[in-house]
Structure formats: structure tokens, C-alpha cells
Amino acid sequence: MTAEEVVTAPRRQSRRGASFRDAGPPVALIVIFGIFAALSPQFRSIDNVQNIVDAAAVLAVVTCGITFVLMMGSIDLSAAGVMGASALTVSLLVANNRNDNDFGLLGILVAVLLGCAFGCLSGLALVLLKVPSFMATLGVSAIGLGVATLMFAGVQPNISDAMLESWAIERFLGFAYLTWIAAACILVGWLIQRYTRLGRYAYAIGGAEEVLTLSGVRVKPYKIAVFTLAGAFYGLGGVMVTSQLGAGLVQAGDGYDFSAITAAVVGGTLLTGGRGGILHSAVGVLLVMVLTNGLVQVGVSPYWQGGVEGLIVVAAVAAAVIPQRRRNQVVK
């Protein structure tokens, strides 16, 4: 037999840990933070840094959920509806002005479980009906909003549950409890991603779904589980918004779907799946929040803020992908 490729040339790239391409978003974060800090003294104050981190809490939790879905290569637009439904649920179950319920933690748990149920519904639609996740989750979002509107019934439920209210107000080491909850979610999310079959399979499904099937892995339950997990994060997100606003709003999740996807993608998670992760997304969330906050702090006109934000997000992603540009690379 002939031998052609006898010797393998020495390899240049690292095989295990973080590669160069992961460095983009953190660098962008530092650069943007530096620019704003130079432009505005208020921006670099401790108070404001606390404010940014606190403001990032809900988005961080929602992004944790969406990251798992994005890792699979699917997309999830159900956050708005699920959060609305969970916000209404929790506000009607803890002490409130609409009824005599006072279930406290149990109420929060039910709201999170409701989020799971909606997530599960998305997963089922994807797996059983074979509806692309984009549409399945859009439909579930509409259903969630409908359910929320039903529960709303014309009168805003205001919460008076001391514990839930304290989440947004009480501080520990300078940060609101909500921020610590978000940090815990990121940690849990990271552990799931790194140390559980669910997390690793979500990652693998994004990498090569057909291979998993070939290897005898039943992919469908994991897909449903990932959407369910994401739903739990949205449910918790809805609870957190309720805690912040002191009331259950149908619109609790407005805009979180696209912001969370933006944050995840800016952080380096690919929409095609198989790359990125919770820590990437956490960086992305901070990036987005620094931008939103910084633009207000340096006094950009409200008319232009959205535009400038969009421009910077595009620029940040562009800067992050430039080092890895290849010819003939597929970009969707």
C-alpha cells in the first residue's frame, strides 16, 4: 500500500481551551466601556456601574435561556409571551390587590413552571409538528400573551409580597438581590452547559444533529428539554420583572426576545448553533447594557439612541468576526 500522508505537520491552533475568536466580544466590551468612561465622568462612577449590572439582571436571565436554544441552532421568540404570562401568574399568586392569595415562593415556583410548560409547548411543536422554531415560538408567544391578557382581566394586579418586592430593592454587597439571582442563573446555566448531558447535547445538536441520531441518541427529548429549560428562565425573568415593577404586566417581556438574541449574538453565540455559550452571552448582555446606559449618559438624543445602538452592535460584531474572516466562508 502506498503512504501519502505519512507525517502530520505541527499544529498551530490550540485544541482545547478558548480560541482567539472568543476574545472579540470581551475586547469590544472593554473598548466600548473605555470610550464611554472617557466621555462621561458619571458613566464611570461606582453607582453607575452598579446600575448597569443591576439593569442587566433580567436580560441576563432571559439570555441564559435563549442561549441554550441558539446553541442548538434553533431560535426562540417566545420570551415576550412567556414572560407576560408568568408575570401575571406570579402577581396573582403572591400577595396582591386582586385576590387573597399569598403563596409566596410557591407562587414564584408555579410561574416558573408555567414558563417551563410554554417552553415545552414550543419544543413539542418543533419536534412533533416539525414547525421551525422561529414560527413555533412566535405562535407560543402569541398564546402566552393571550393567556396573560385573560388573567389580566382589566385590572392591574399590584404585588404586596414583601419578599418579592425586596428582590428589587434590597442590596447585598452593593448589588440588588435580582442581580445575584441573575448571577446564580448564569452559574447554573454554565454548569448545565458544561456538566450535564442536556447542555452538552444542546451544543452537539447545533454542531451536527444528524450525527447524534446516527450515534443512537434520541435527539427529540433533548430538544423539548432545552426549550423547557429556556422557558423556565423566561418564567423566572417574568417574575423578576414583576418584582421590579411591583405589578404584573402583560407587556412584562416586551422587547426582551430580540434584545436577548442580540445580546447572545453580540457575545459570540452563532445563530447557526454549535458555538458560544452562557459566558459568551453574559458578556454580550453587559455589552448591550453598557451601550444603552452609556448612550444616555453621554447625552445622545433619544431620537438617535436606537440608531447609534444598532450601528455599534453591527460594528461590534463586525470587529469580532474580522480576525476570523476567510474566503469562501458561509455567513447566513
Add this chain to the structure above:
Amino acid sequence: MKITPRPAAAIMSLSLAAAVLTGCSSEQAGGEDTSASEAGCKSADVRLVGQVRNESNPYEASWLAGGDAFAQSVGLKQERLTYDGDSTKQQEQISQLLAGDTKCLVMNVLPNGDSDTPPIVKGADQAGAYLVTQWNKPADLKPADYKTWISHITYNGVESGQQIGDALATAIGGTGGIIALQGILDTAAAKDRFAGLEASLKKNSGVKLLDQQAANFSRAEALTVTKTLLTKHGDNVKGIWAANDDMALGALEALQQAGKAGKVAVVGIDAVPDAITAIQGGKMTATVSSDGTWQGGIGLAIGYCVATGKLKVADIAADNRAFFAKQFLVTKDNAADFAQPKSNPADYECGNVFNRVAGPLT
């Protein structure tokens, strides 16, 4: 290239070709003659439609409830339409509605924005449906020029913006910095109210506007924006002016989270129940009532009166075709009066429907 014919495509192309061949006309054929027949509808034939953005905020929920209450009082049922704050969806619903039976149709509509009013008016006019619009309309579009567009009701945003601005100035003792939370920037309500604030600022020279940001009438956005502005301006912020109560309530939460609850005065507009409670509890300084329940009922009432012939469009005074409704500054002193929204059937008597006119639209 696939050569297999696409049946769907073929059918569509054929029907299209047929359509083009037969020529064009400016009017849709096949519609019945729909010139407005003054009066003559039996009470039972009247169809009452109330259209608002959504059922998921307290103000508009009370609007629909008011409409229901009126409809019940005349033995009818109100059809509720909601369009999720989506202009195109509103137009689509209206045009679909007008494509049905429009003879005794009465619509009480909250147009999403100024720009949404003209097509609604035009459509209703062509179809001969009775229309009352509220809040938004372009200045040069006047009900007086139309037969079935009976009235346009709104509140004086400049006035309310100024009223709460003044109340805020008083609450902070006439001097100090305030921040303003604007509504959806391209709505007349947001602009008028902000103009009112500017007028108030001129009057109260000690009050300084530190910053103004859009929070789109949303409680959640107001929370984030306020937090940011509070860190930006710190203790310089003595008061917060919000273009509606939802944003004011969001600002209250932000203050609480920043540990500044009670130290900063907050004002809003709309008098939603939560705001009234906040005023009663001393957390908020002032709001302005715009009575959603009444708005929901009165629009239908005016249309019903005209449709059943109890009121003639021609007889309605010009000033009543487009008017500012009375609004009240709500402070701690009178908050209790506004705590329970109530529907007073007497308001809807055909003779009383214009009782709350505060002045012609300027």
C-alpha cells in the same frame, strides 16, 4: 431549473390576467348605496363597536368596560376590537368591518396615532358608518366637513402637561432639577404634553430640566431609563415628570430601588387606579384624570343617539364636533373622588352627551 408547472402559480396568473383585461374603476363595484341615511335605525339594529389598542392595560380596559356598560343600558352588546397598538392592524380591522353591514354601525375608535385617523374617517364616510374618534387626529382634519364623523373628543395635552408640571414645581418648592419621561415620540399626546411641560418650565424659572428621555409610555422602560438618569444626575433630581401614569409608576419603582422613595416628587397623567392609590399614599404628587370609562361610553352614546335619530348631526353645535373634554388635576386632596371609576348613566342621555365639553379643539 424545474420545468414542472406550478398549478398555484398558473391559477394566480390567469386570474390576474383576467383582472387586468377587464379594466379599472375608481369605485368598488357591487357595494350597496351607502349614503348616510340620517336617523331611522331601530335601537335593536344598531351595531356598537369599540376599538382600542389592547385589553391589557388598565386605562383601555376601563374604556371597554365603559362601552359595555353603555351598551347594556340600551340593551345592546358592544363589539370589542383591539389592535395591539399596531396601526396597520387597526386599518385592516376597520376596513374589514366597513366591508360588512354598515347601515347602523356606530364606532367609537381610539386611533393609534394622528396618521391613522384620516383613512378611518374616509372609510367610515364612504360606508356611511357613524364614527366618534378620540385623542388623535391631524389638526386640519375636521369632523364638521363630514356627515357621519360625528365628533372628535380629546383632552388638552398642553394643558395637562402644564398642570402637572406646575404641580411638580410646587412640590419641589419652586427650585431644583427635574427629569422628563416622554411617551412614544411620534404621537400628538406625547408632544402636546411635553409642550405643556415646556410652558410650565418657562413659568417656573427655578425649575431646571436636567434631562428628557423617551420611555414610550411603558412602565418597564421608564424603570430602566429612570434608574440610568438617577445615576447620571444623582441628588440633583428633585422631581420626575412623566407623560403618563404608567411611566410615573415605573419611575416610582426606580426611586424605591435606588433608595430614594419619597425624596423625589413624581407626576403623571391618566389617573389610572394605581396612580390614584400612589397619590393617596403620598408616593406620587399629581396626575390628571382622563376618564377612560366615560370615554368608552360617551363615544358610543353619541353615535347611538345620532343613529337612532334622537340627535341630528346638523343640530350639533360646531364646537361640539371636535372638543376638549373636561379634565381634572388629581392631587392628594381630591384623589378619593377618583378612586373608583364610575359610569353614570345620566352622562349618556342624548341631551347630556356634550356636558363635559371644556372647549372647542384649538
Add this chain to the structure above:
Amino acid sequence: MSTPVAVRPATEPATVKSGPRPVERLTGFMPLIALVALVAALTIADPDFLTQRSLTAAARTAAPLIVLAAGATLVVLCGGIDLSIAALASLSTVLLALWLPDLGGLATPVVIVVAAAIGAVQGTAHVLLRIPSFIVTLGGLSILSAVALVVSGAGTVRVVDDSPVKWLDLYVAGYVPMSFAVAVIVVALIAVVLKVTPLQSWISATGYSESAARLAGTPVDLVKIGAFCVSGACAGLAAVMLVSRQFSGGPTMADNLLLPAVAAIVVGGTAITGGHGSVWRSLAGALVVTLLRVGLPIVGVPSAYEQILYGAIIVVAVALTLDRSRVSIIK
């Protein structure tokens, strides 16, 4: 230089004729079937719904959505997504309203060209900077909205003399709204151009397997930029329709059409991953979505249930119309 190659003399004709199987035919019709089923259901719920006037109104209503969806379908077929169409349409309504007094009838083509150019710019950014189209157009969405706000002074721009766009409000043959006819012509035009030129091959190849398309020398970048350009032009045309209907332009006027437009594409059965689908499918999809948006409340479904039904029906509709034989993995 030509190189005749005859590898082996042909022994027998290698090709056998066989048409598409019945199942394949059926999936081609699915969007239409879904449409008919929906009309039937609405009619059962409210017999007054199935009148000529009502259907005409629905067709007129659907026109801008059809045009938006048709344009964006091309981007989706190329494997991308265009989230900026609605914001671009909003901006275009403002521009049209601002320019109508000065340019008159010329304003319409100018706005469409400008919108096409903006689309092309986004396409170019996507292609040259190698940023996912999702992000480019999401950024575009924010930027265009901001520009629309600033240009319009954050207010509605009224069109006092709407005669240059009034023709869109006419009726063809008395029954067919002109805007709907124009929308169908646009769809037909796109479909025919794709079918009779190599574009169809190029777009499918780009959408299904971009690297293969590129290595086959397909002008992938140009095809993508072209798709975004057409998508932009369609957004511009949709804006003209909206202005003719609304007599004004507004910086947020069309913003809410984004998700319905994407829904229309997917309900039509076009694969969101690219490579398979057609503008005809999007036409049917847009009609389904319009009927859902408008029909449900009109036949008297309460607001909360309307949303629930909308969500459920749209999922089921997609489940029915998606041609799964062409897409191996559903993401």
C-alpha cells in the same frame, strides 16, 4: 477553447421520464388549502364574512404585506433573513410623504429606488463584513427607525395632495383592489424572472449550500446583495401602498408588519433555512396571515382568545404547509 469529450458511446438513453408524485403535488398546494380552510372556518364562525365586499377588503388589506413578504422571501431563499423590511417601509412612508409635494408622481419611483439602495447597502454590509444577516438587518432596523424619527421630526407627515398615489386605491374591474393587483403582479414578476433566468438556480444553490454555490462560481455575493436590494425595493413599494391607504407617512407606520411578514413567508412553506420555497407560497401565506389578523376579531373572537388562536393556527398552518421532503433537519 473548446474541448469535445466523448467518454463512451451512449448505449441506451439514460433518462426516464417521471413527473412529480401526487404527494409532491399536494404539498405544492398546501398553502392554498390552508387558505381555503381558513376562509371556510371564518365563514362558519360568521356567515357574513364570505361576501364579495369583505373578501375585497381583505385583499386590499393584504397587499402591503404580500409585497413585503415577497421581497423578503428572496432573502430567506438565499438562506438569510431581513428584519429591516418593516422599518425600511416606515422610513419610506416618511420619505414619500415628504417628497410627494415636490416630486409629485416621480416620488413613487424615487422612494422605491432609495429603498432598494438601502437594501443593497445592508446586503453589501452583510456580504463584505461577513456579519450574519440577522444582525445586520437588526442593526438596520434600529438605524432606519432612528433616521425615520429624525427625518419626520418624530411626527406624522400628512399627504395633502395624494393624487400621485391615489391610483393604488382604485379597483380593477370593479372588484379587485388595485394595490392587490399590483402586489400580485410584483409576485408574478419576481416568480417569472426567477423561473426563466439562472437566478432560480443561483438563489437555491446559495440558500441550500453556499460553499458549493461559491465553488461552482455562482456569483453568491451579488445574488445576496440583489436579494436584499429587491427586498428593499419591495419595502418601498409596500410603503407607497400604505401611504395611499393612510394619506400620510409615519416613522413607525409599518413597524408592526415585520413579524406578520416573516410569518407569511413561513406559513407559505418556504424553508426559513433557505434553498426551498417560492414567492407564490408567500402570497398565499400573506393572505392566511391577513385573514388571521383581521378575520378573527371581526368574526367576534375576544382579544385574549384571538391571540391564543392566532398563535395556535399559525403553528398548525406551518405544520401543514412546510414541504419537509426538501428540508432534512428542522431547526
Add this chain to the structure above:
Amino acid sequence: MSAVPALEVRGLVKHYPGVKALDGVDLIVRQNEVLGLAGENGAGKSTLLKALVGLVAPDAGEIYVRGEPVKLRSVVDAADHGIGMVFQEQSLVPNLTAAENIVLGSEGAAVRRGIYRWDAMRRLAQEQLDKIGSHIDPLARTDTLTFAERQMVEIAKVLRIEERSQHPPVIILDEPTSVLESKEIETLFAQIRRLREFASVVFVSHRLDEVLDVCDRVTVLRSGQSVGEVATAGAVPRELHRMMIGSTGSDDHYHENAAAPVTAEQPRLSVRGLSGKSFHDIDLDVAAGEIVAIVGVHGSGREDVCRALFGAEPTTAGEIRMDGKKIDLPNTRAACAAGIGYVPAERKIEGMVGSMSVAENMTLTKQKARCTGPFVAPKKQATLVDSWIRRLSIRTPNRDTAIGRLSGGNQQKVVLARWLVGGDIRLLLLDHPTRGLDIGARSEVYRLMRELAASGVATVLLADSLEEAIGMADRILVMNDGRVATEVACPSGGKPSPLDLVKEMV
């Protein structure tokens, strides 16, 4: 050796639209033997293997495992019956670690209640890798491994089946050696012989000498039927080949008789000082009608040179001339316009558009050939495509069949035809054009290359094996670490030996 066969197949039938892939196949795999499976491209090997691991449901016929009739519904089903397969198209998840891929689907102690134990996993994977003597880091991400390394991971993975079934397993290796290096092949063969101690192995390879080397017995498939069974002791490749194609094969595997003398005075392609990211200062001349092979180990940069010549890889310096005229290749379009064609190695991903028809794939590049003006002329296209389907003997139900449904060899022919339909091809860059093809299909590709060369096309070949390079090329460039190490003339009748080349490659 036990009397009950480990695996038996009786009268298996499978129809695809327009093709009868299996037409009553019989197969017996005895316990503790290595059975070779040979057959031409399209003989039904792939379908048969897929049926054996539950990926394809047969229309008729039975499968018996240790005498029991079974219905295999999925890969899991098959694995539970002790049947596992190493797939020809690699089946690893690229963004997972090698260790995860190895234990995927049967994690055992590595995952407890859904929680990963990385240490246990690494140990498990290491054990598997040790078995085949591989030194791959188990925690390396799979997409950082070379093709050959990935193949080893794949074999390590399928050996996990030992743990899964109490019965002796049946392990199917589908073309496992196609891209392995000789040392690795030796390791693999040792492993197969070790496997025979406790398992049965079905070995599929297009290299008949390999089959004869490692197998105890060979079953030959032809046109979906088993046409014969040969004990390998004493058998010769020629005999097998005859059974596969139904007649005596030619010894002239590379059609050297058809090699045309190169007479051009000016080189068709002339490259001077071409440099890029992974290659430097490349000089290369290819005359019209000449076949030049580039050989080199992994990382020698030859693939990148090939792609650079097609405008798919950026260059930093150097010039490229076609027929004396300097050309710029900023993108693949420019290359196509200059009459350059490229057949990529990864056919499924880069070579063809699986969802599109044969006709569309064939005319994808040279659109002019099927168009009148800017418009597609359906009749012109039909005539053109059908004529090429006949000229290249492409086996397809019709021109509108999706290319994804054809067998590998026929797919490759369509990809090749894409460059020929325009009639303006001047330089063909062939990157592993015969990867994954069997003898028959290879032979046809070789013959086609010869004919193209005879008609004046210049060819640059990255061959699948040194043997192929030597057999086909008129001249061989040896690349080493991004540079041309040496150039070896390779005329018919004066071929260099593989060893001469290997010396320069390392």
C-alpha cells in the same frame, strides 16, 4: 467457530424511485470472521449496510442475528443487537471533544443521572484510544483534529459496542481506510484481527488488496445481488474485480495507454512565486494536456495552493498566467471566467447542491450553455444535460432527479460535467476527485481525465494516494511545509517509486 452465523441476510430488497438498490441480497457473516464486502459503485453496498444498522427499512427480505429474525428500526436497535458501524461519511460531532464523541450514545459511567464526569469520560475514551494505539488527546475538540485522527476517533467510538451487548458484536467498517495513512492502516488491521477474537467484522473497501489482506472471505455484490463468495486465501484482486464488473478488468487501471504526449511549447498555467497563508513561493507550470499531481503530507499546503488557483483562498504575492496572460483571481467567479474548474474534496458539502436537480447542478456554473440571452431555454438545457448524462454514463432516473439521490460516483460525474458543459474549460483542479469512489467509478473518472487531457485540458491533481498520483500524472510536484520540495518527472513507462516521493515529503 459456532454453527449459527452471527448475522445473516436473506433476500433483502430495497427500491428507490427509479432504482432497485437491493434485489434479493443474501449475506452470511459467521462468528469470529472478517467478511469483506466488495462491489462496484452503485452495486448496493451502502444500502445494504444502512439496512444492517437500521437506517433503511428494506421492502422485503429478512435479517437474522444469531439465528433470530430481527427488525432493525434504528441505529440504537442495531446496537442493542450488537451491530455497529463506522460510517464512511464521518459521523462525529465537530464541536464536541473526542472523548464525548467516543462515548456518545453509550456514556456508561461517564454520565451519571445526566451529569457529566469529565474524569471518568476522559479515562473511558483513553481506554478506547489506547486499544487502537492512538495518541489523540481525548479532550481535544474534534474539529481541531485531522481527517485521519477523526477516523481513529470514529473507530474508537464504534468499539464501544463491546460494552453494550452481551453477545459477540458485529462491527461494520465502511471504507475505513480511504484517508488513513499506512501506519494507521496497519494499526487498524491489527485492531481488526484483534476484533476477530471475539467479534465478527464486515469490512468494506474499494482497495481490493486490502480486502484480500485482512478478510477471511469476500462476498461480491453486483447490481443489488450477491454474485459470489470467495475465500481470500489464494485469491487475486483480478478475480474479484472480474466478479464485480462481470467481466475481466483491464490491468491498465490508470489508462496509461490513453495518456497523450504533451507537446505544447507554452505552458497553459504558469505560476511564479505564489504565496499565501500556508504556502510560500510556489512555482508551477502545467502544459495543455498535461496532468500534474501535487503530493505532500497534511499541512504541506497543497490543498490551499489548489484553492488559491481557483480564487477561493487569498494570496499575498506571486503571479498566475494562463496561456501567457497574467490573470487576477480575487474570487471564484474570476477563475471560472478564466476557464478554470475545481472539483472539491468534500463533495457533499462543497461540490454539489443536494436539493437541486442533476440538470441544475450540471449547469450551475456555465449558465450560458443553457440560456438564450439572459433566459433559460428549457429545450436547450434538456438536450445539453441529457447528452452529458449519456456521454458520462451518469446513472440517474432523469435529469430532474435531485442529485442527492444518486450514488457517489454518479454525483461526482455530475460535478465534473459542470465544468465541461460550457466547452471552455482550460484548467481543471481536481481535489481528491476519487475520494470514496469504488474501482469502477474510479476507473471511469481516470478515463475521463485522460480524455480531457487528450483534448488539451491542463489538470492539477491532488490524488487520493501516491499510487494514484504516480499512475495518473505526467509530472509530480512534492510539497513540504508550504514549499515545493522537488519536482519529479513521471512519464509513462518511467514512473518513480512511491518511496522516492515519500523521502521528499517528510
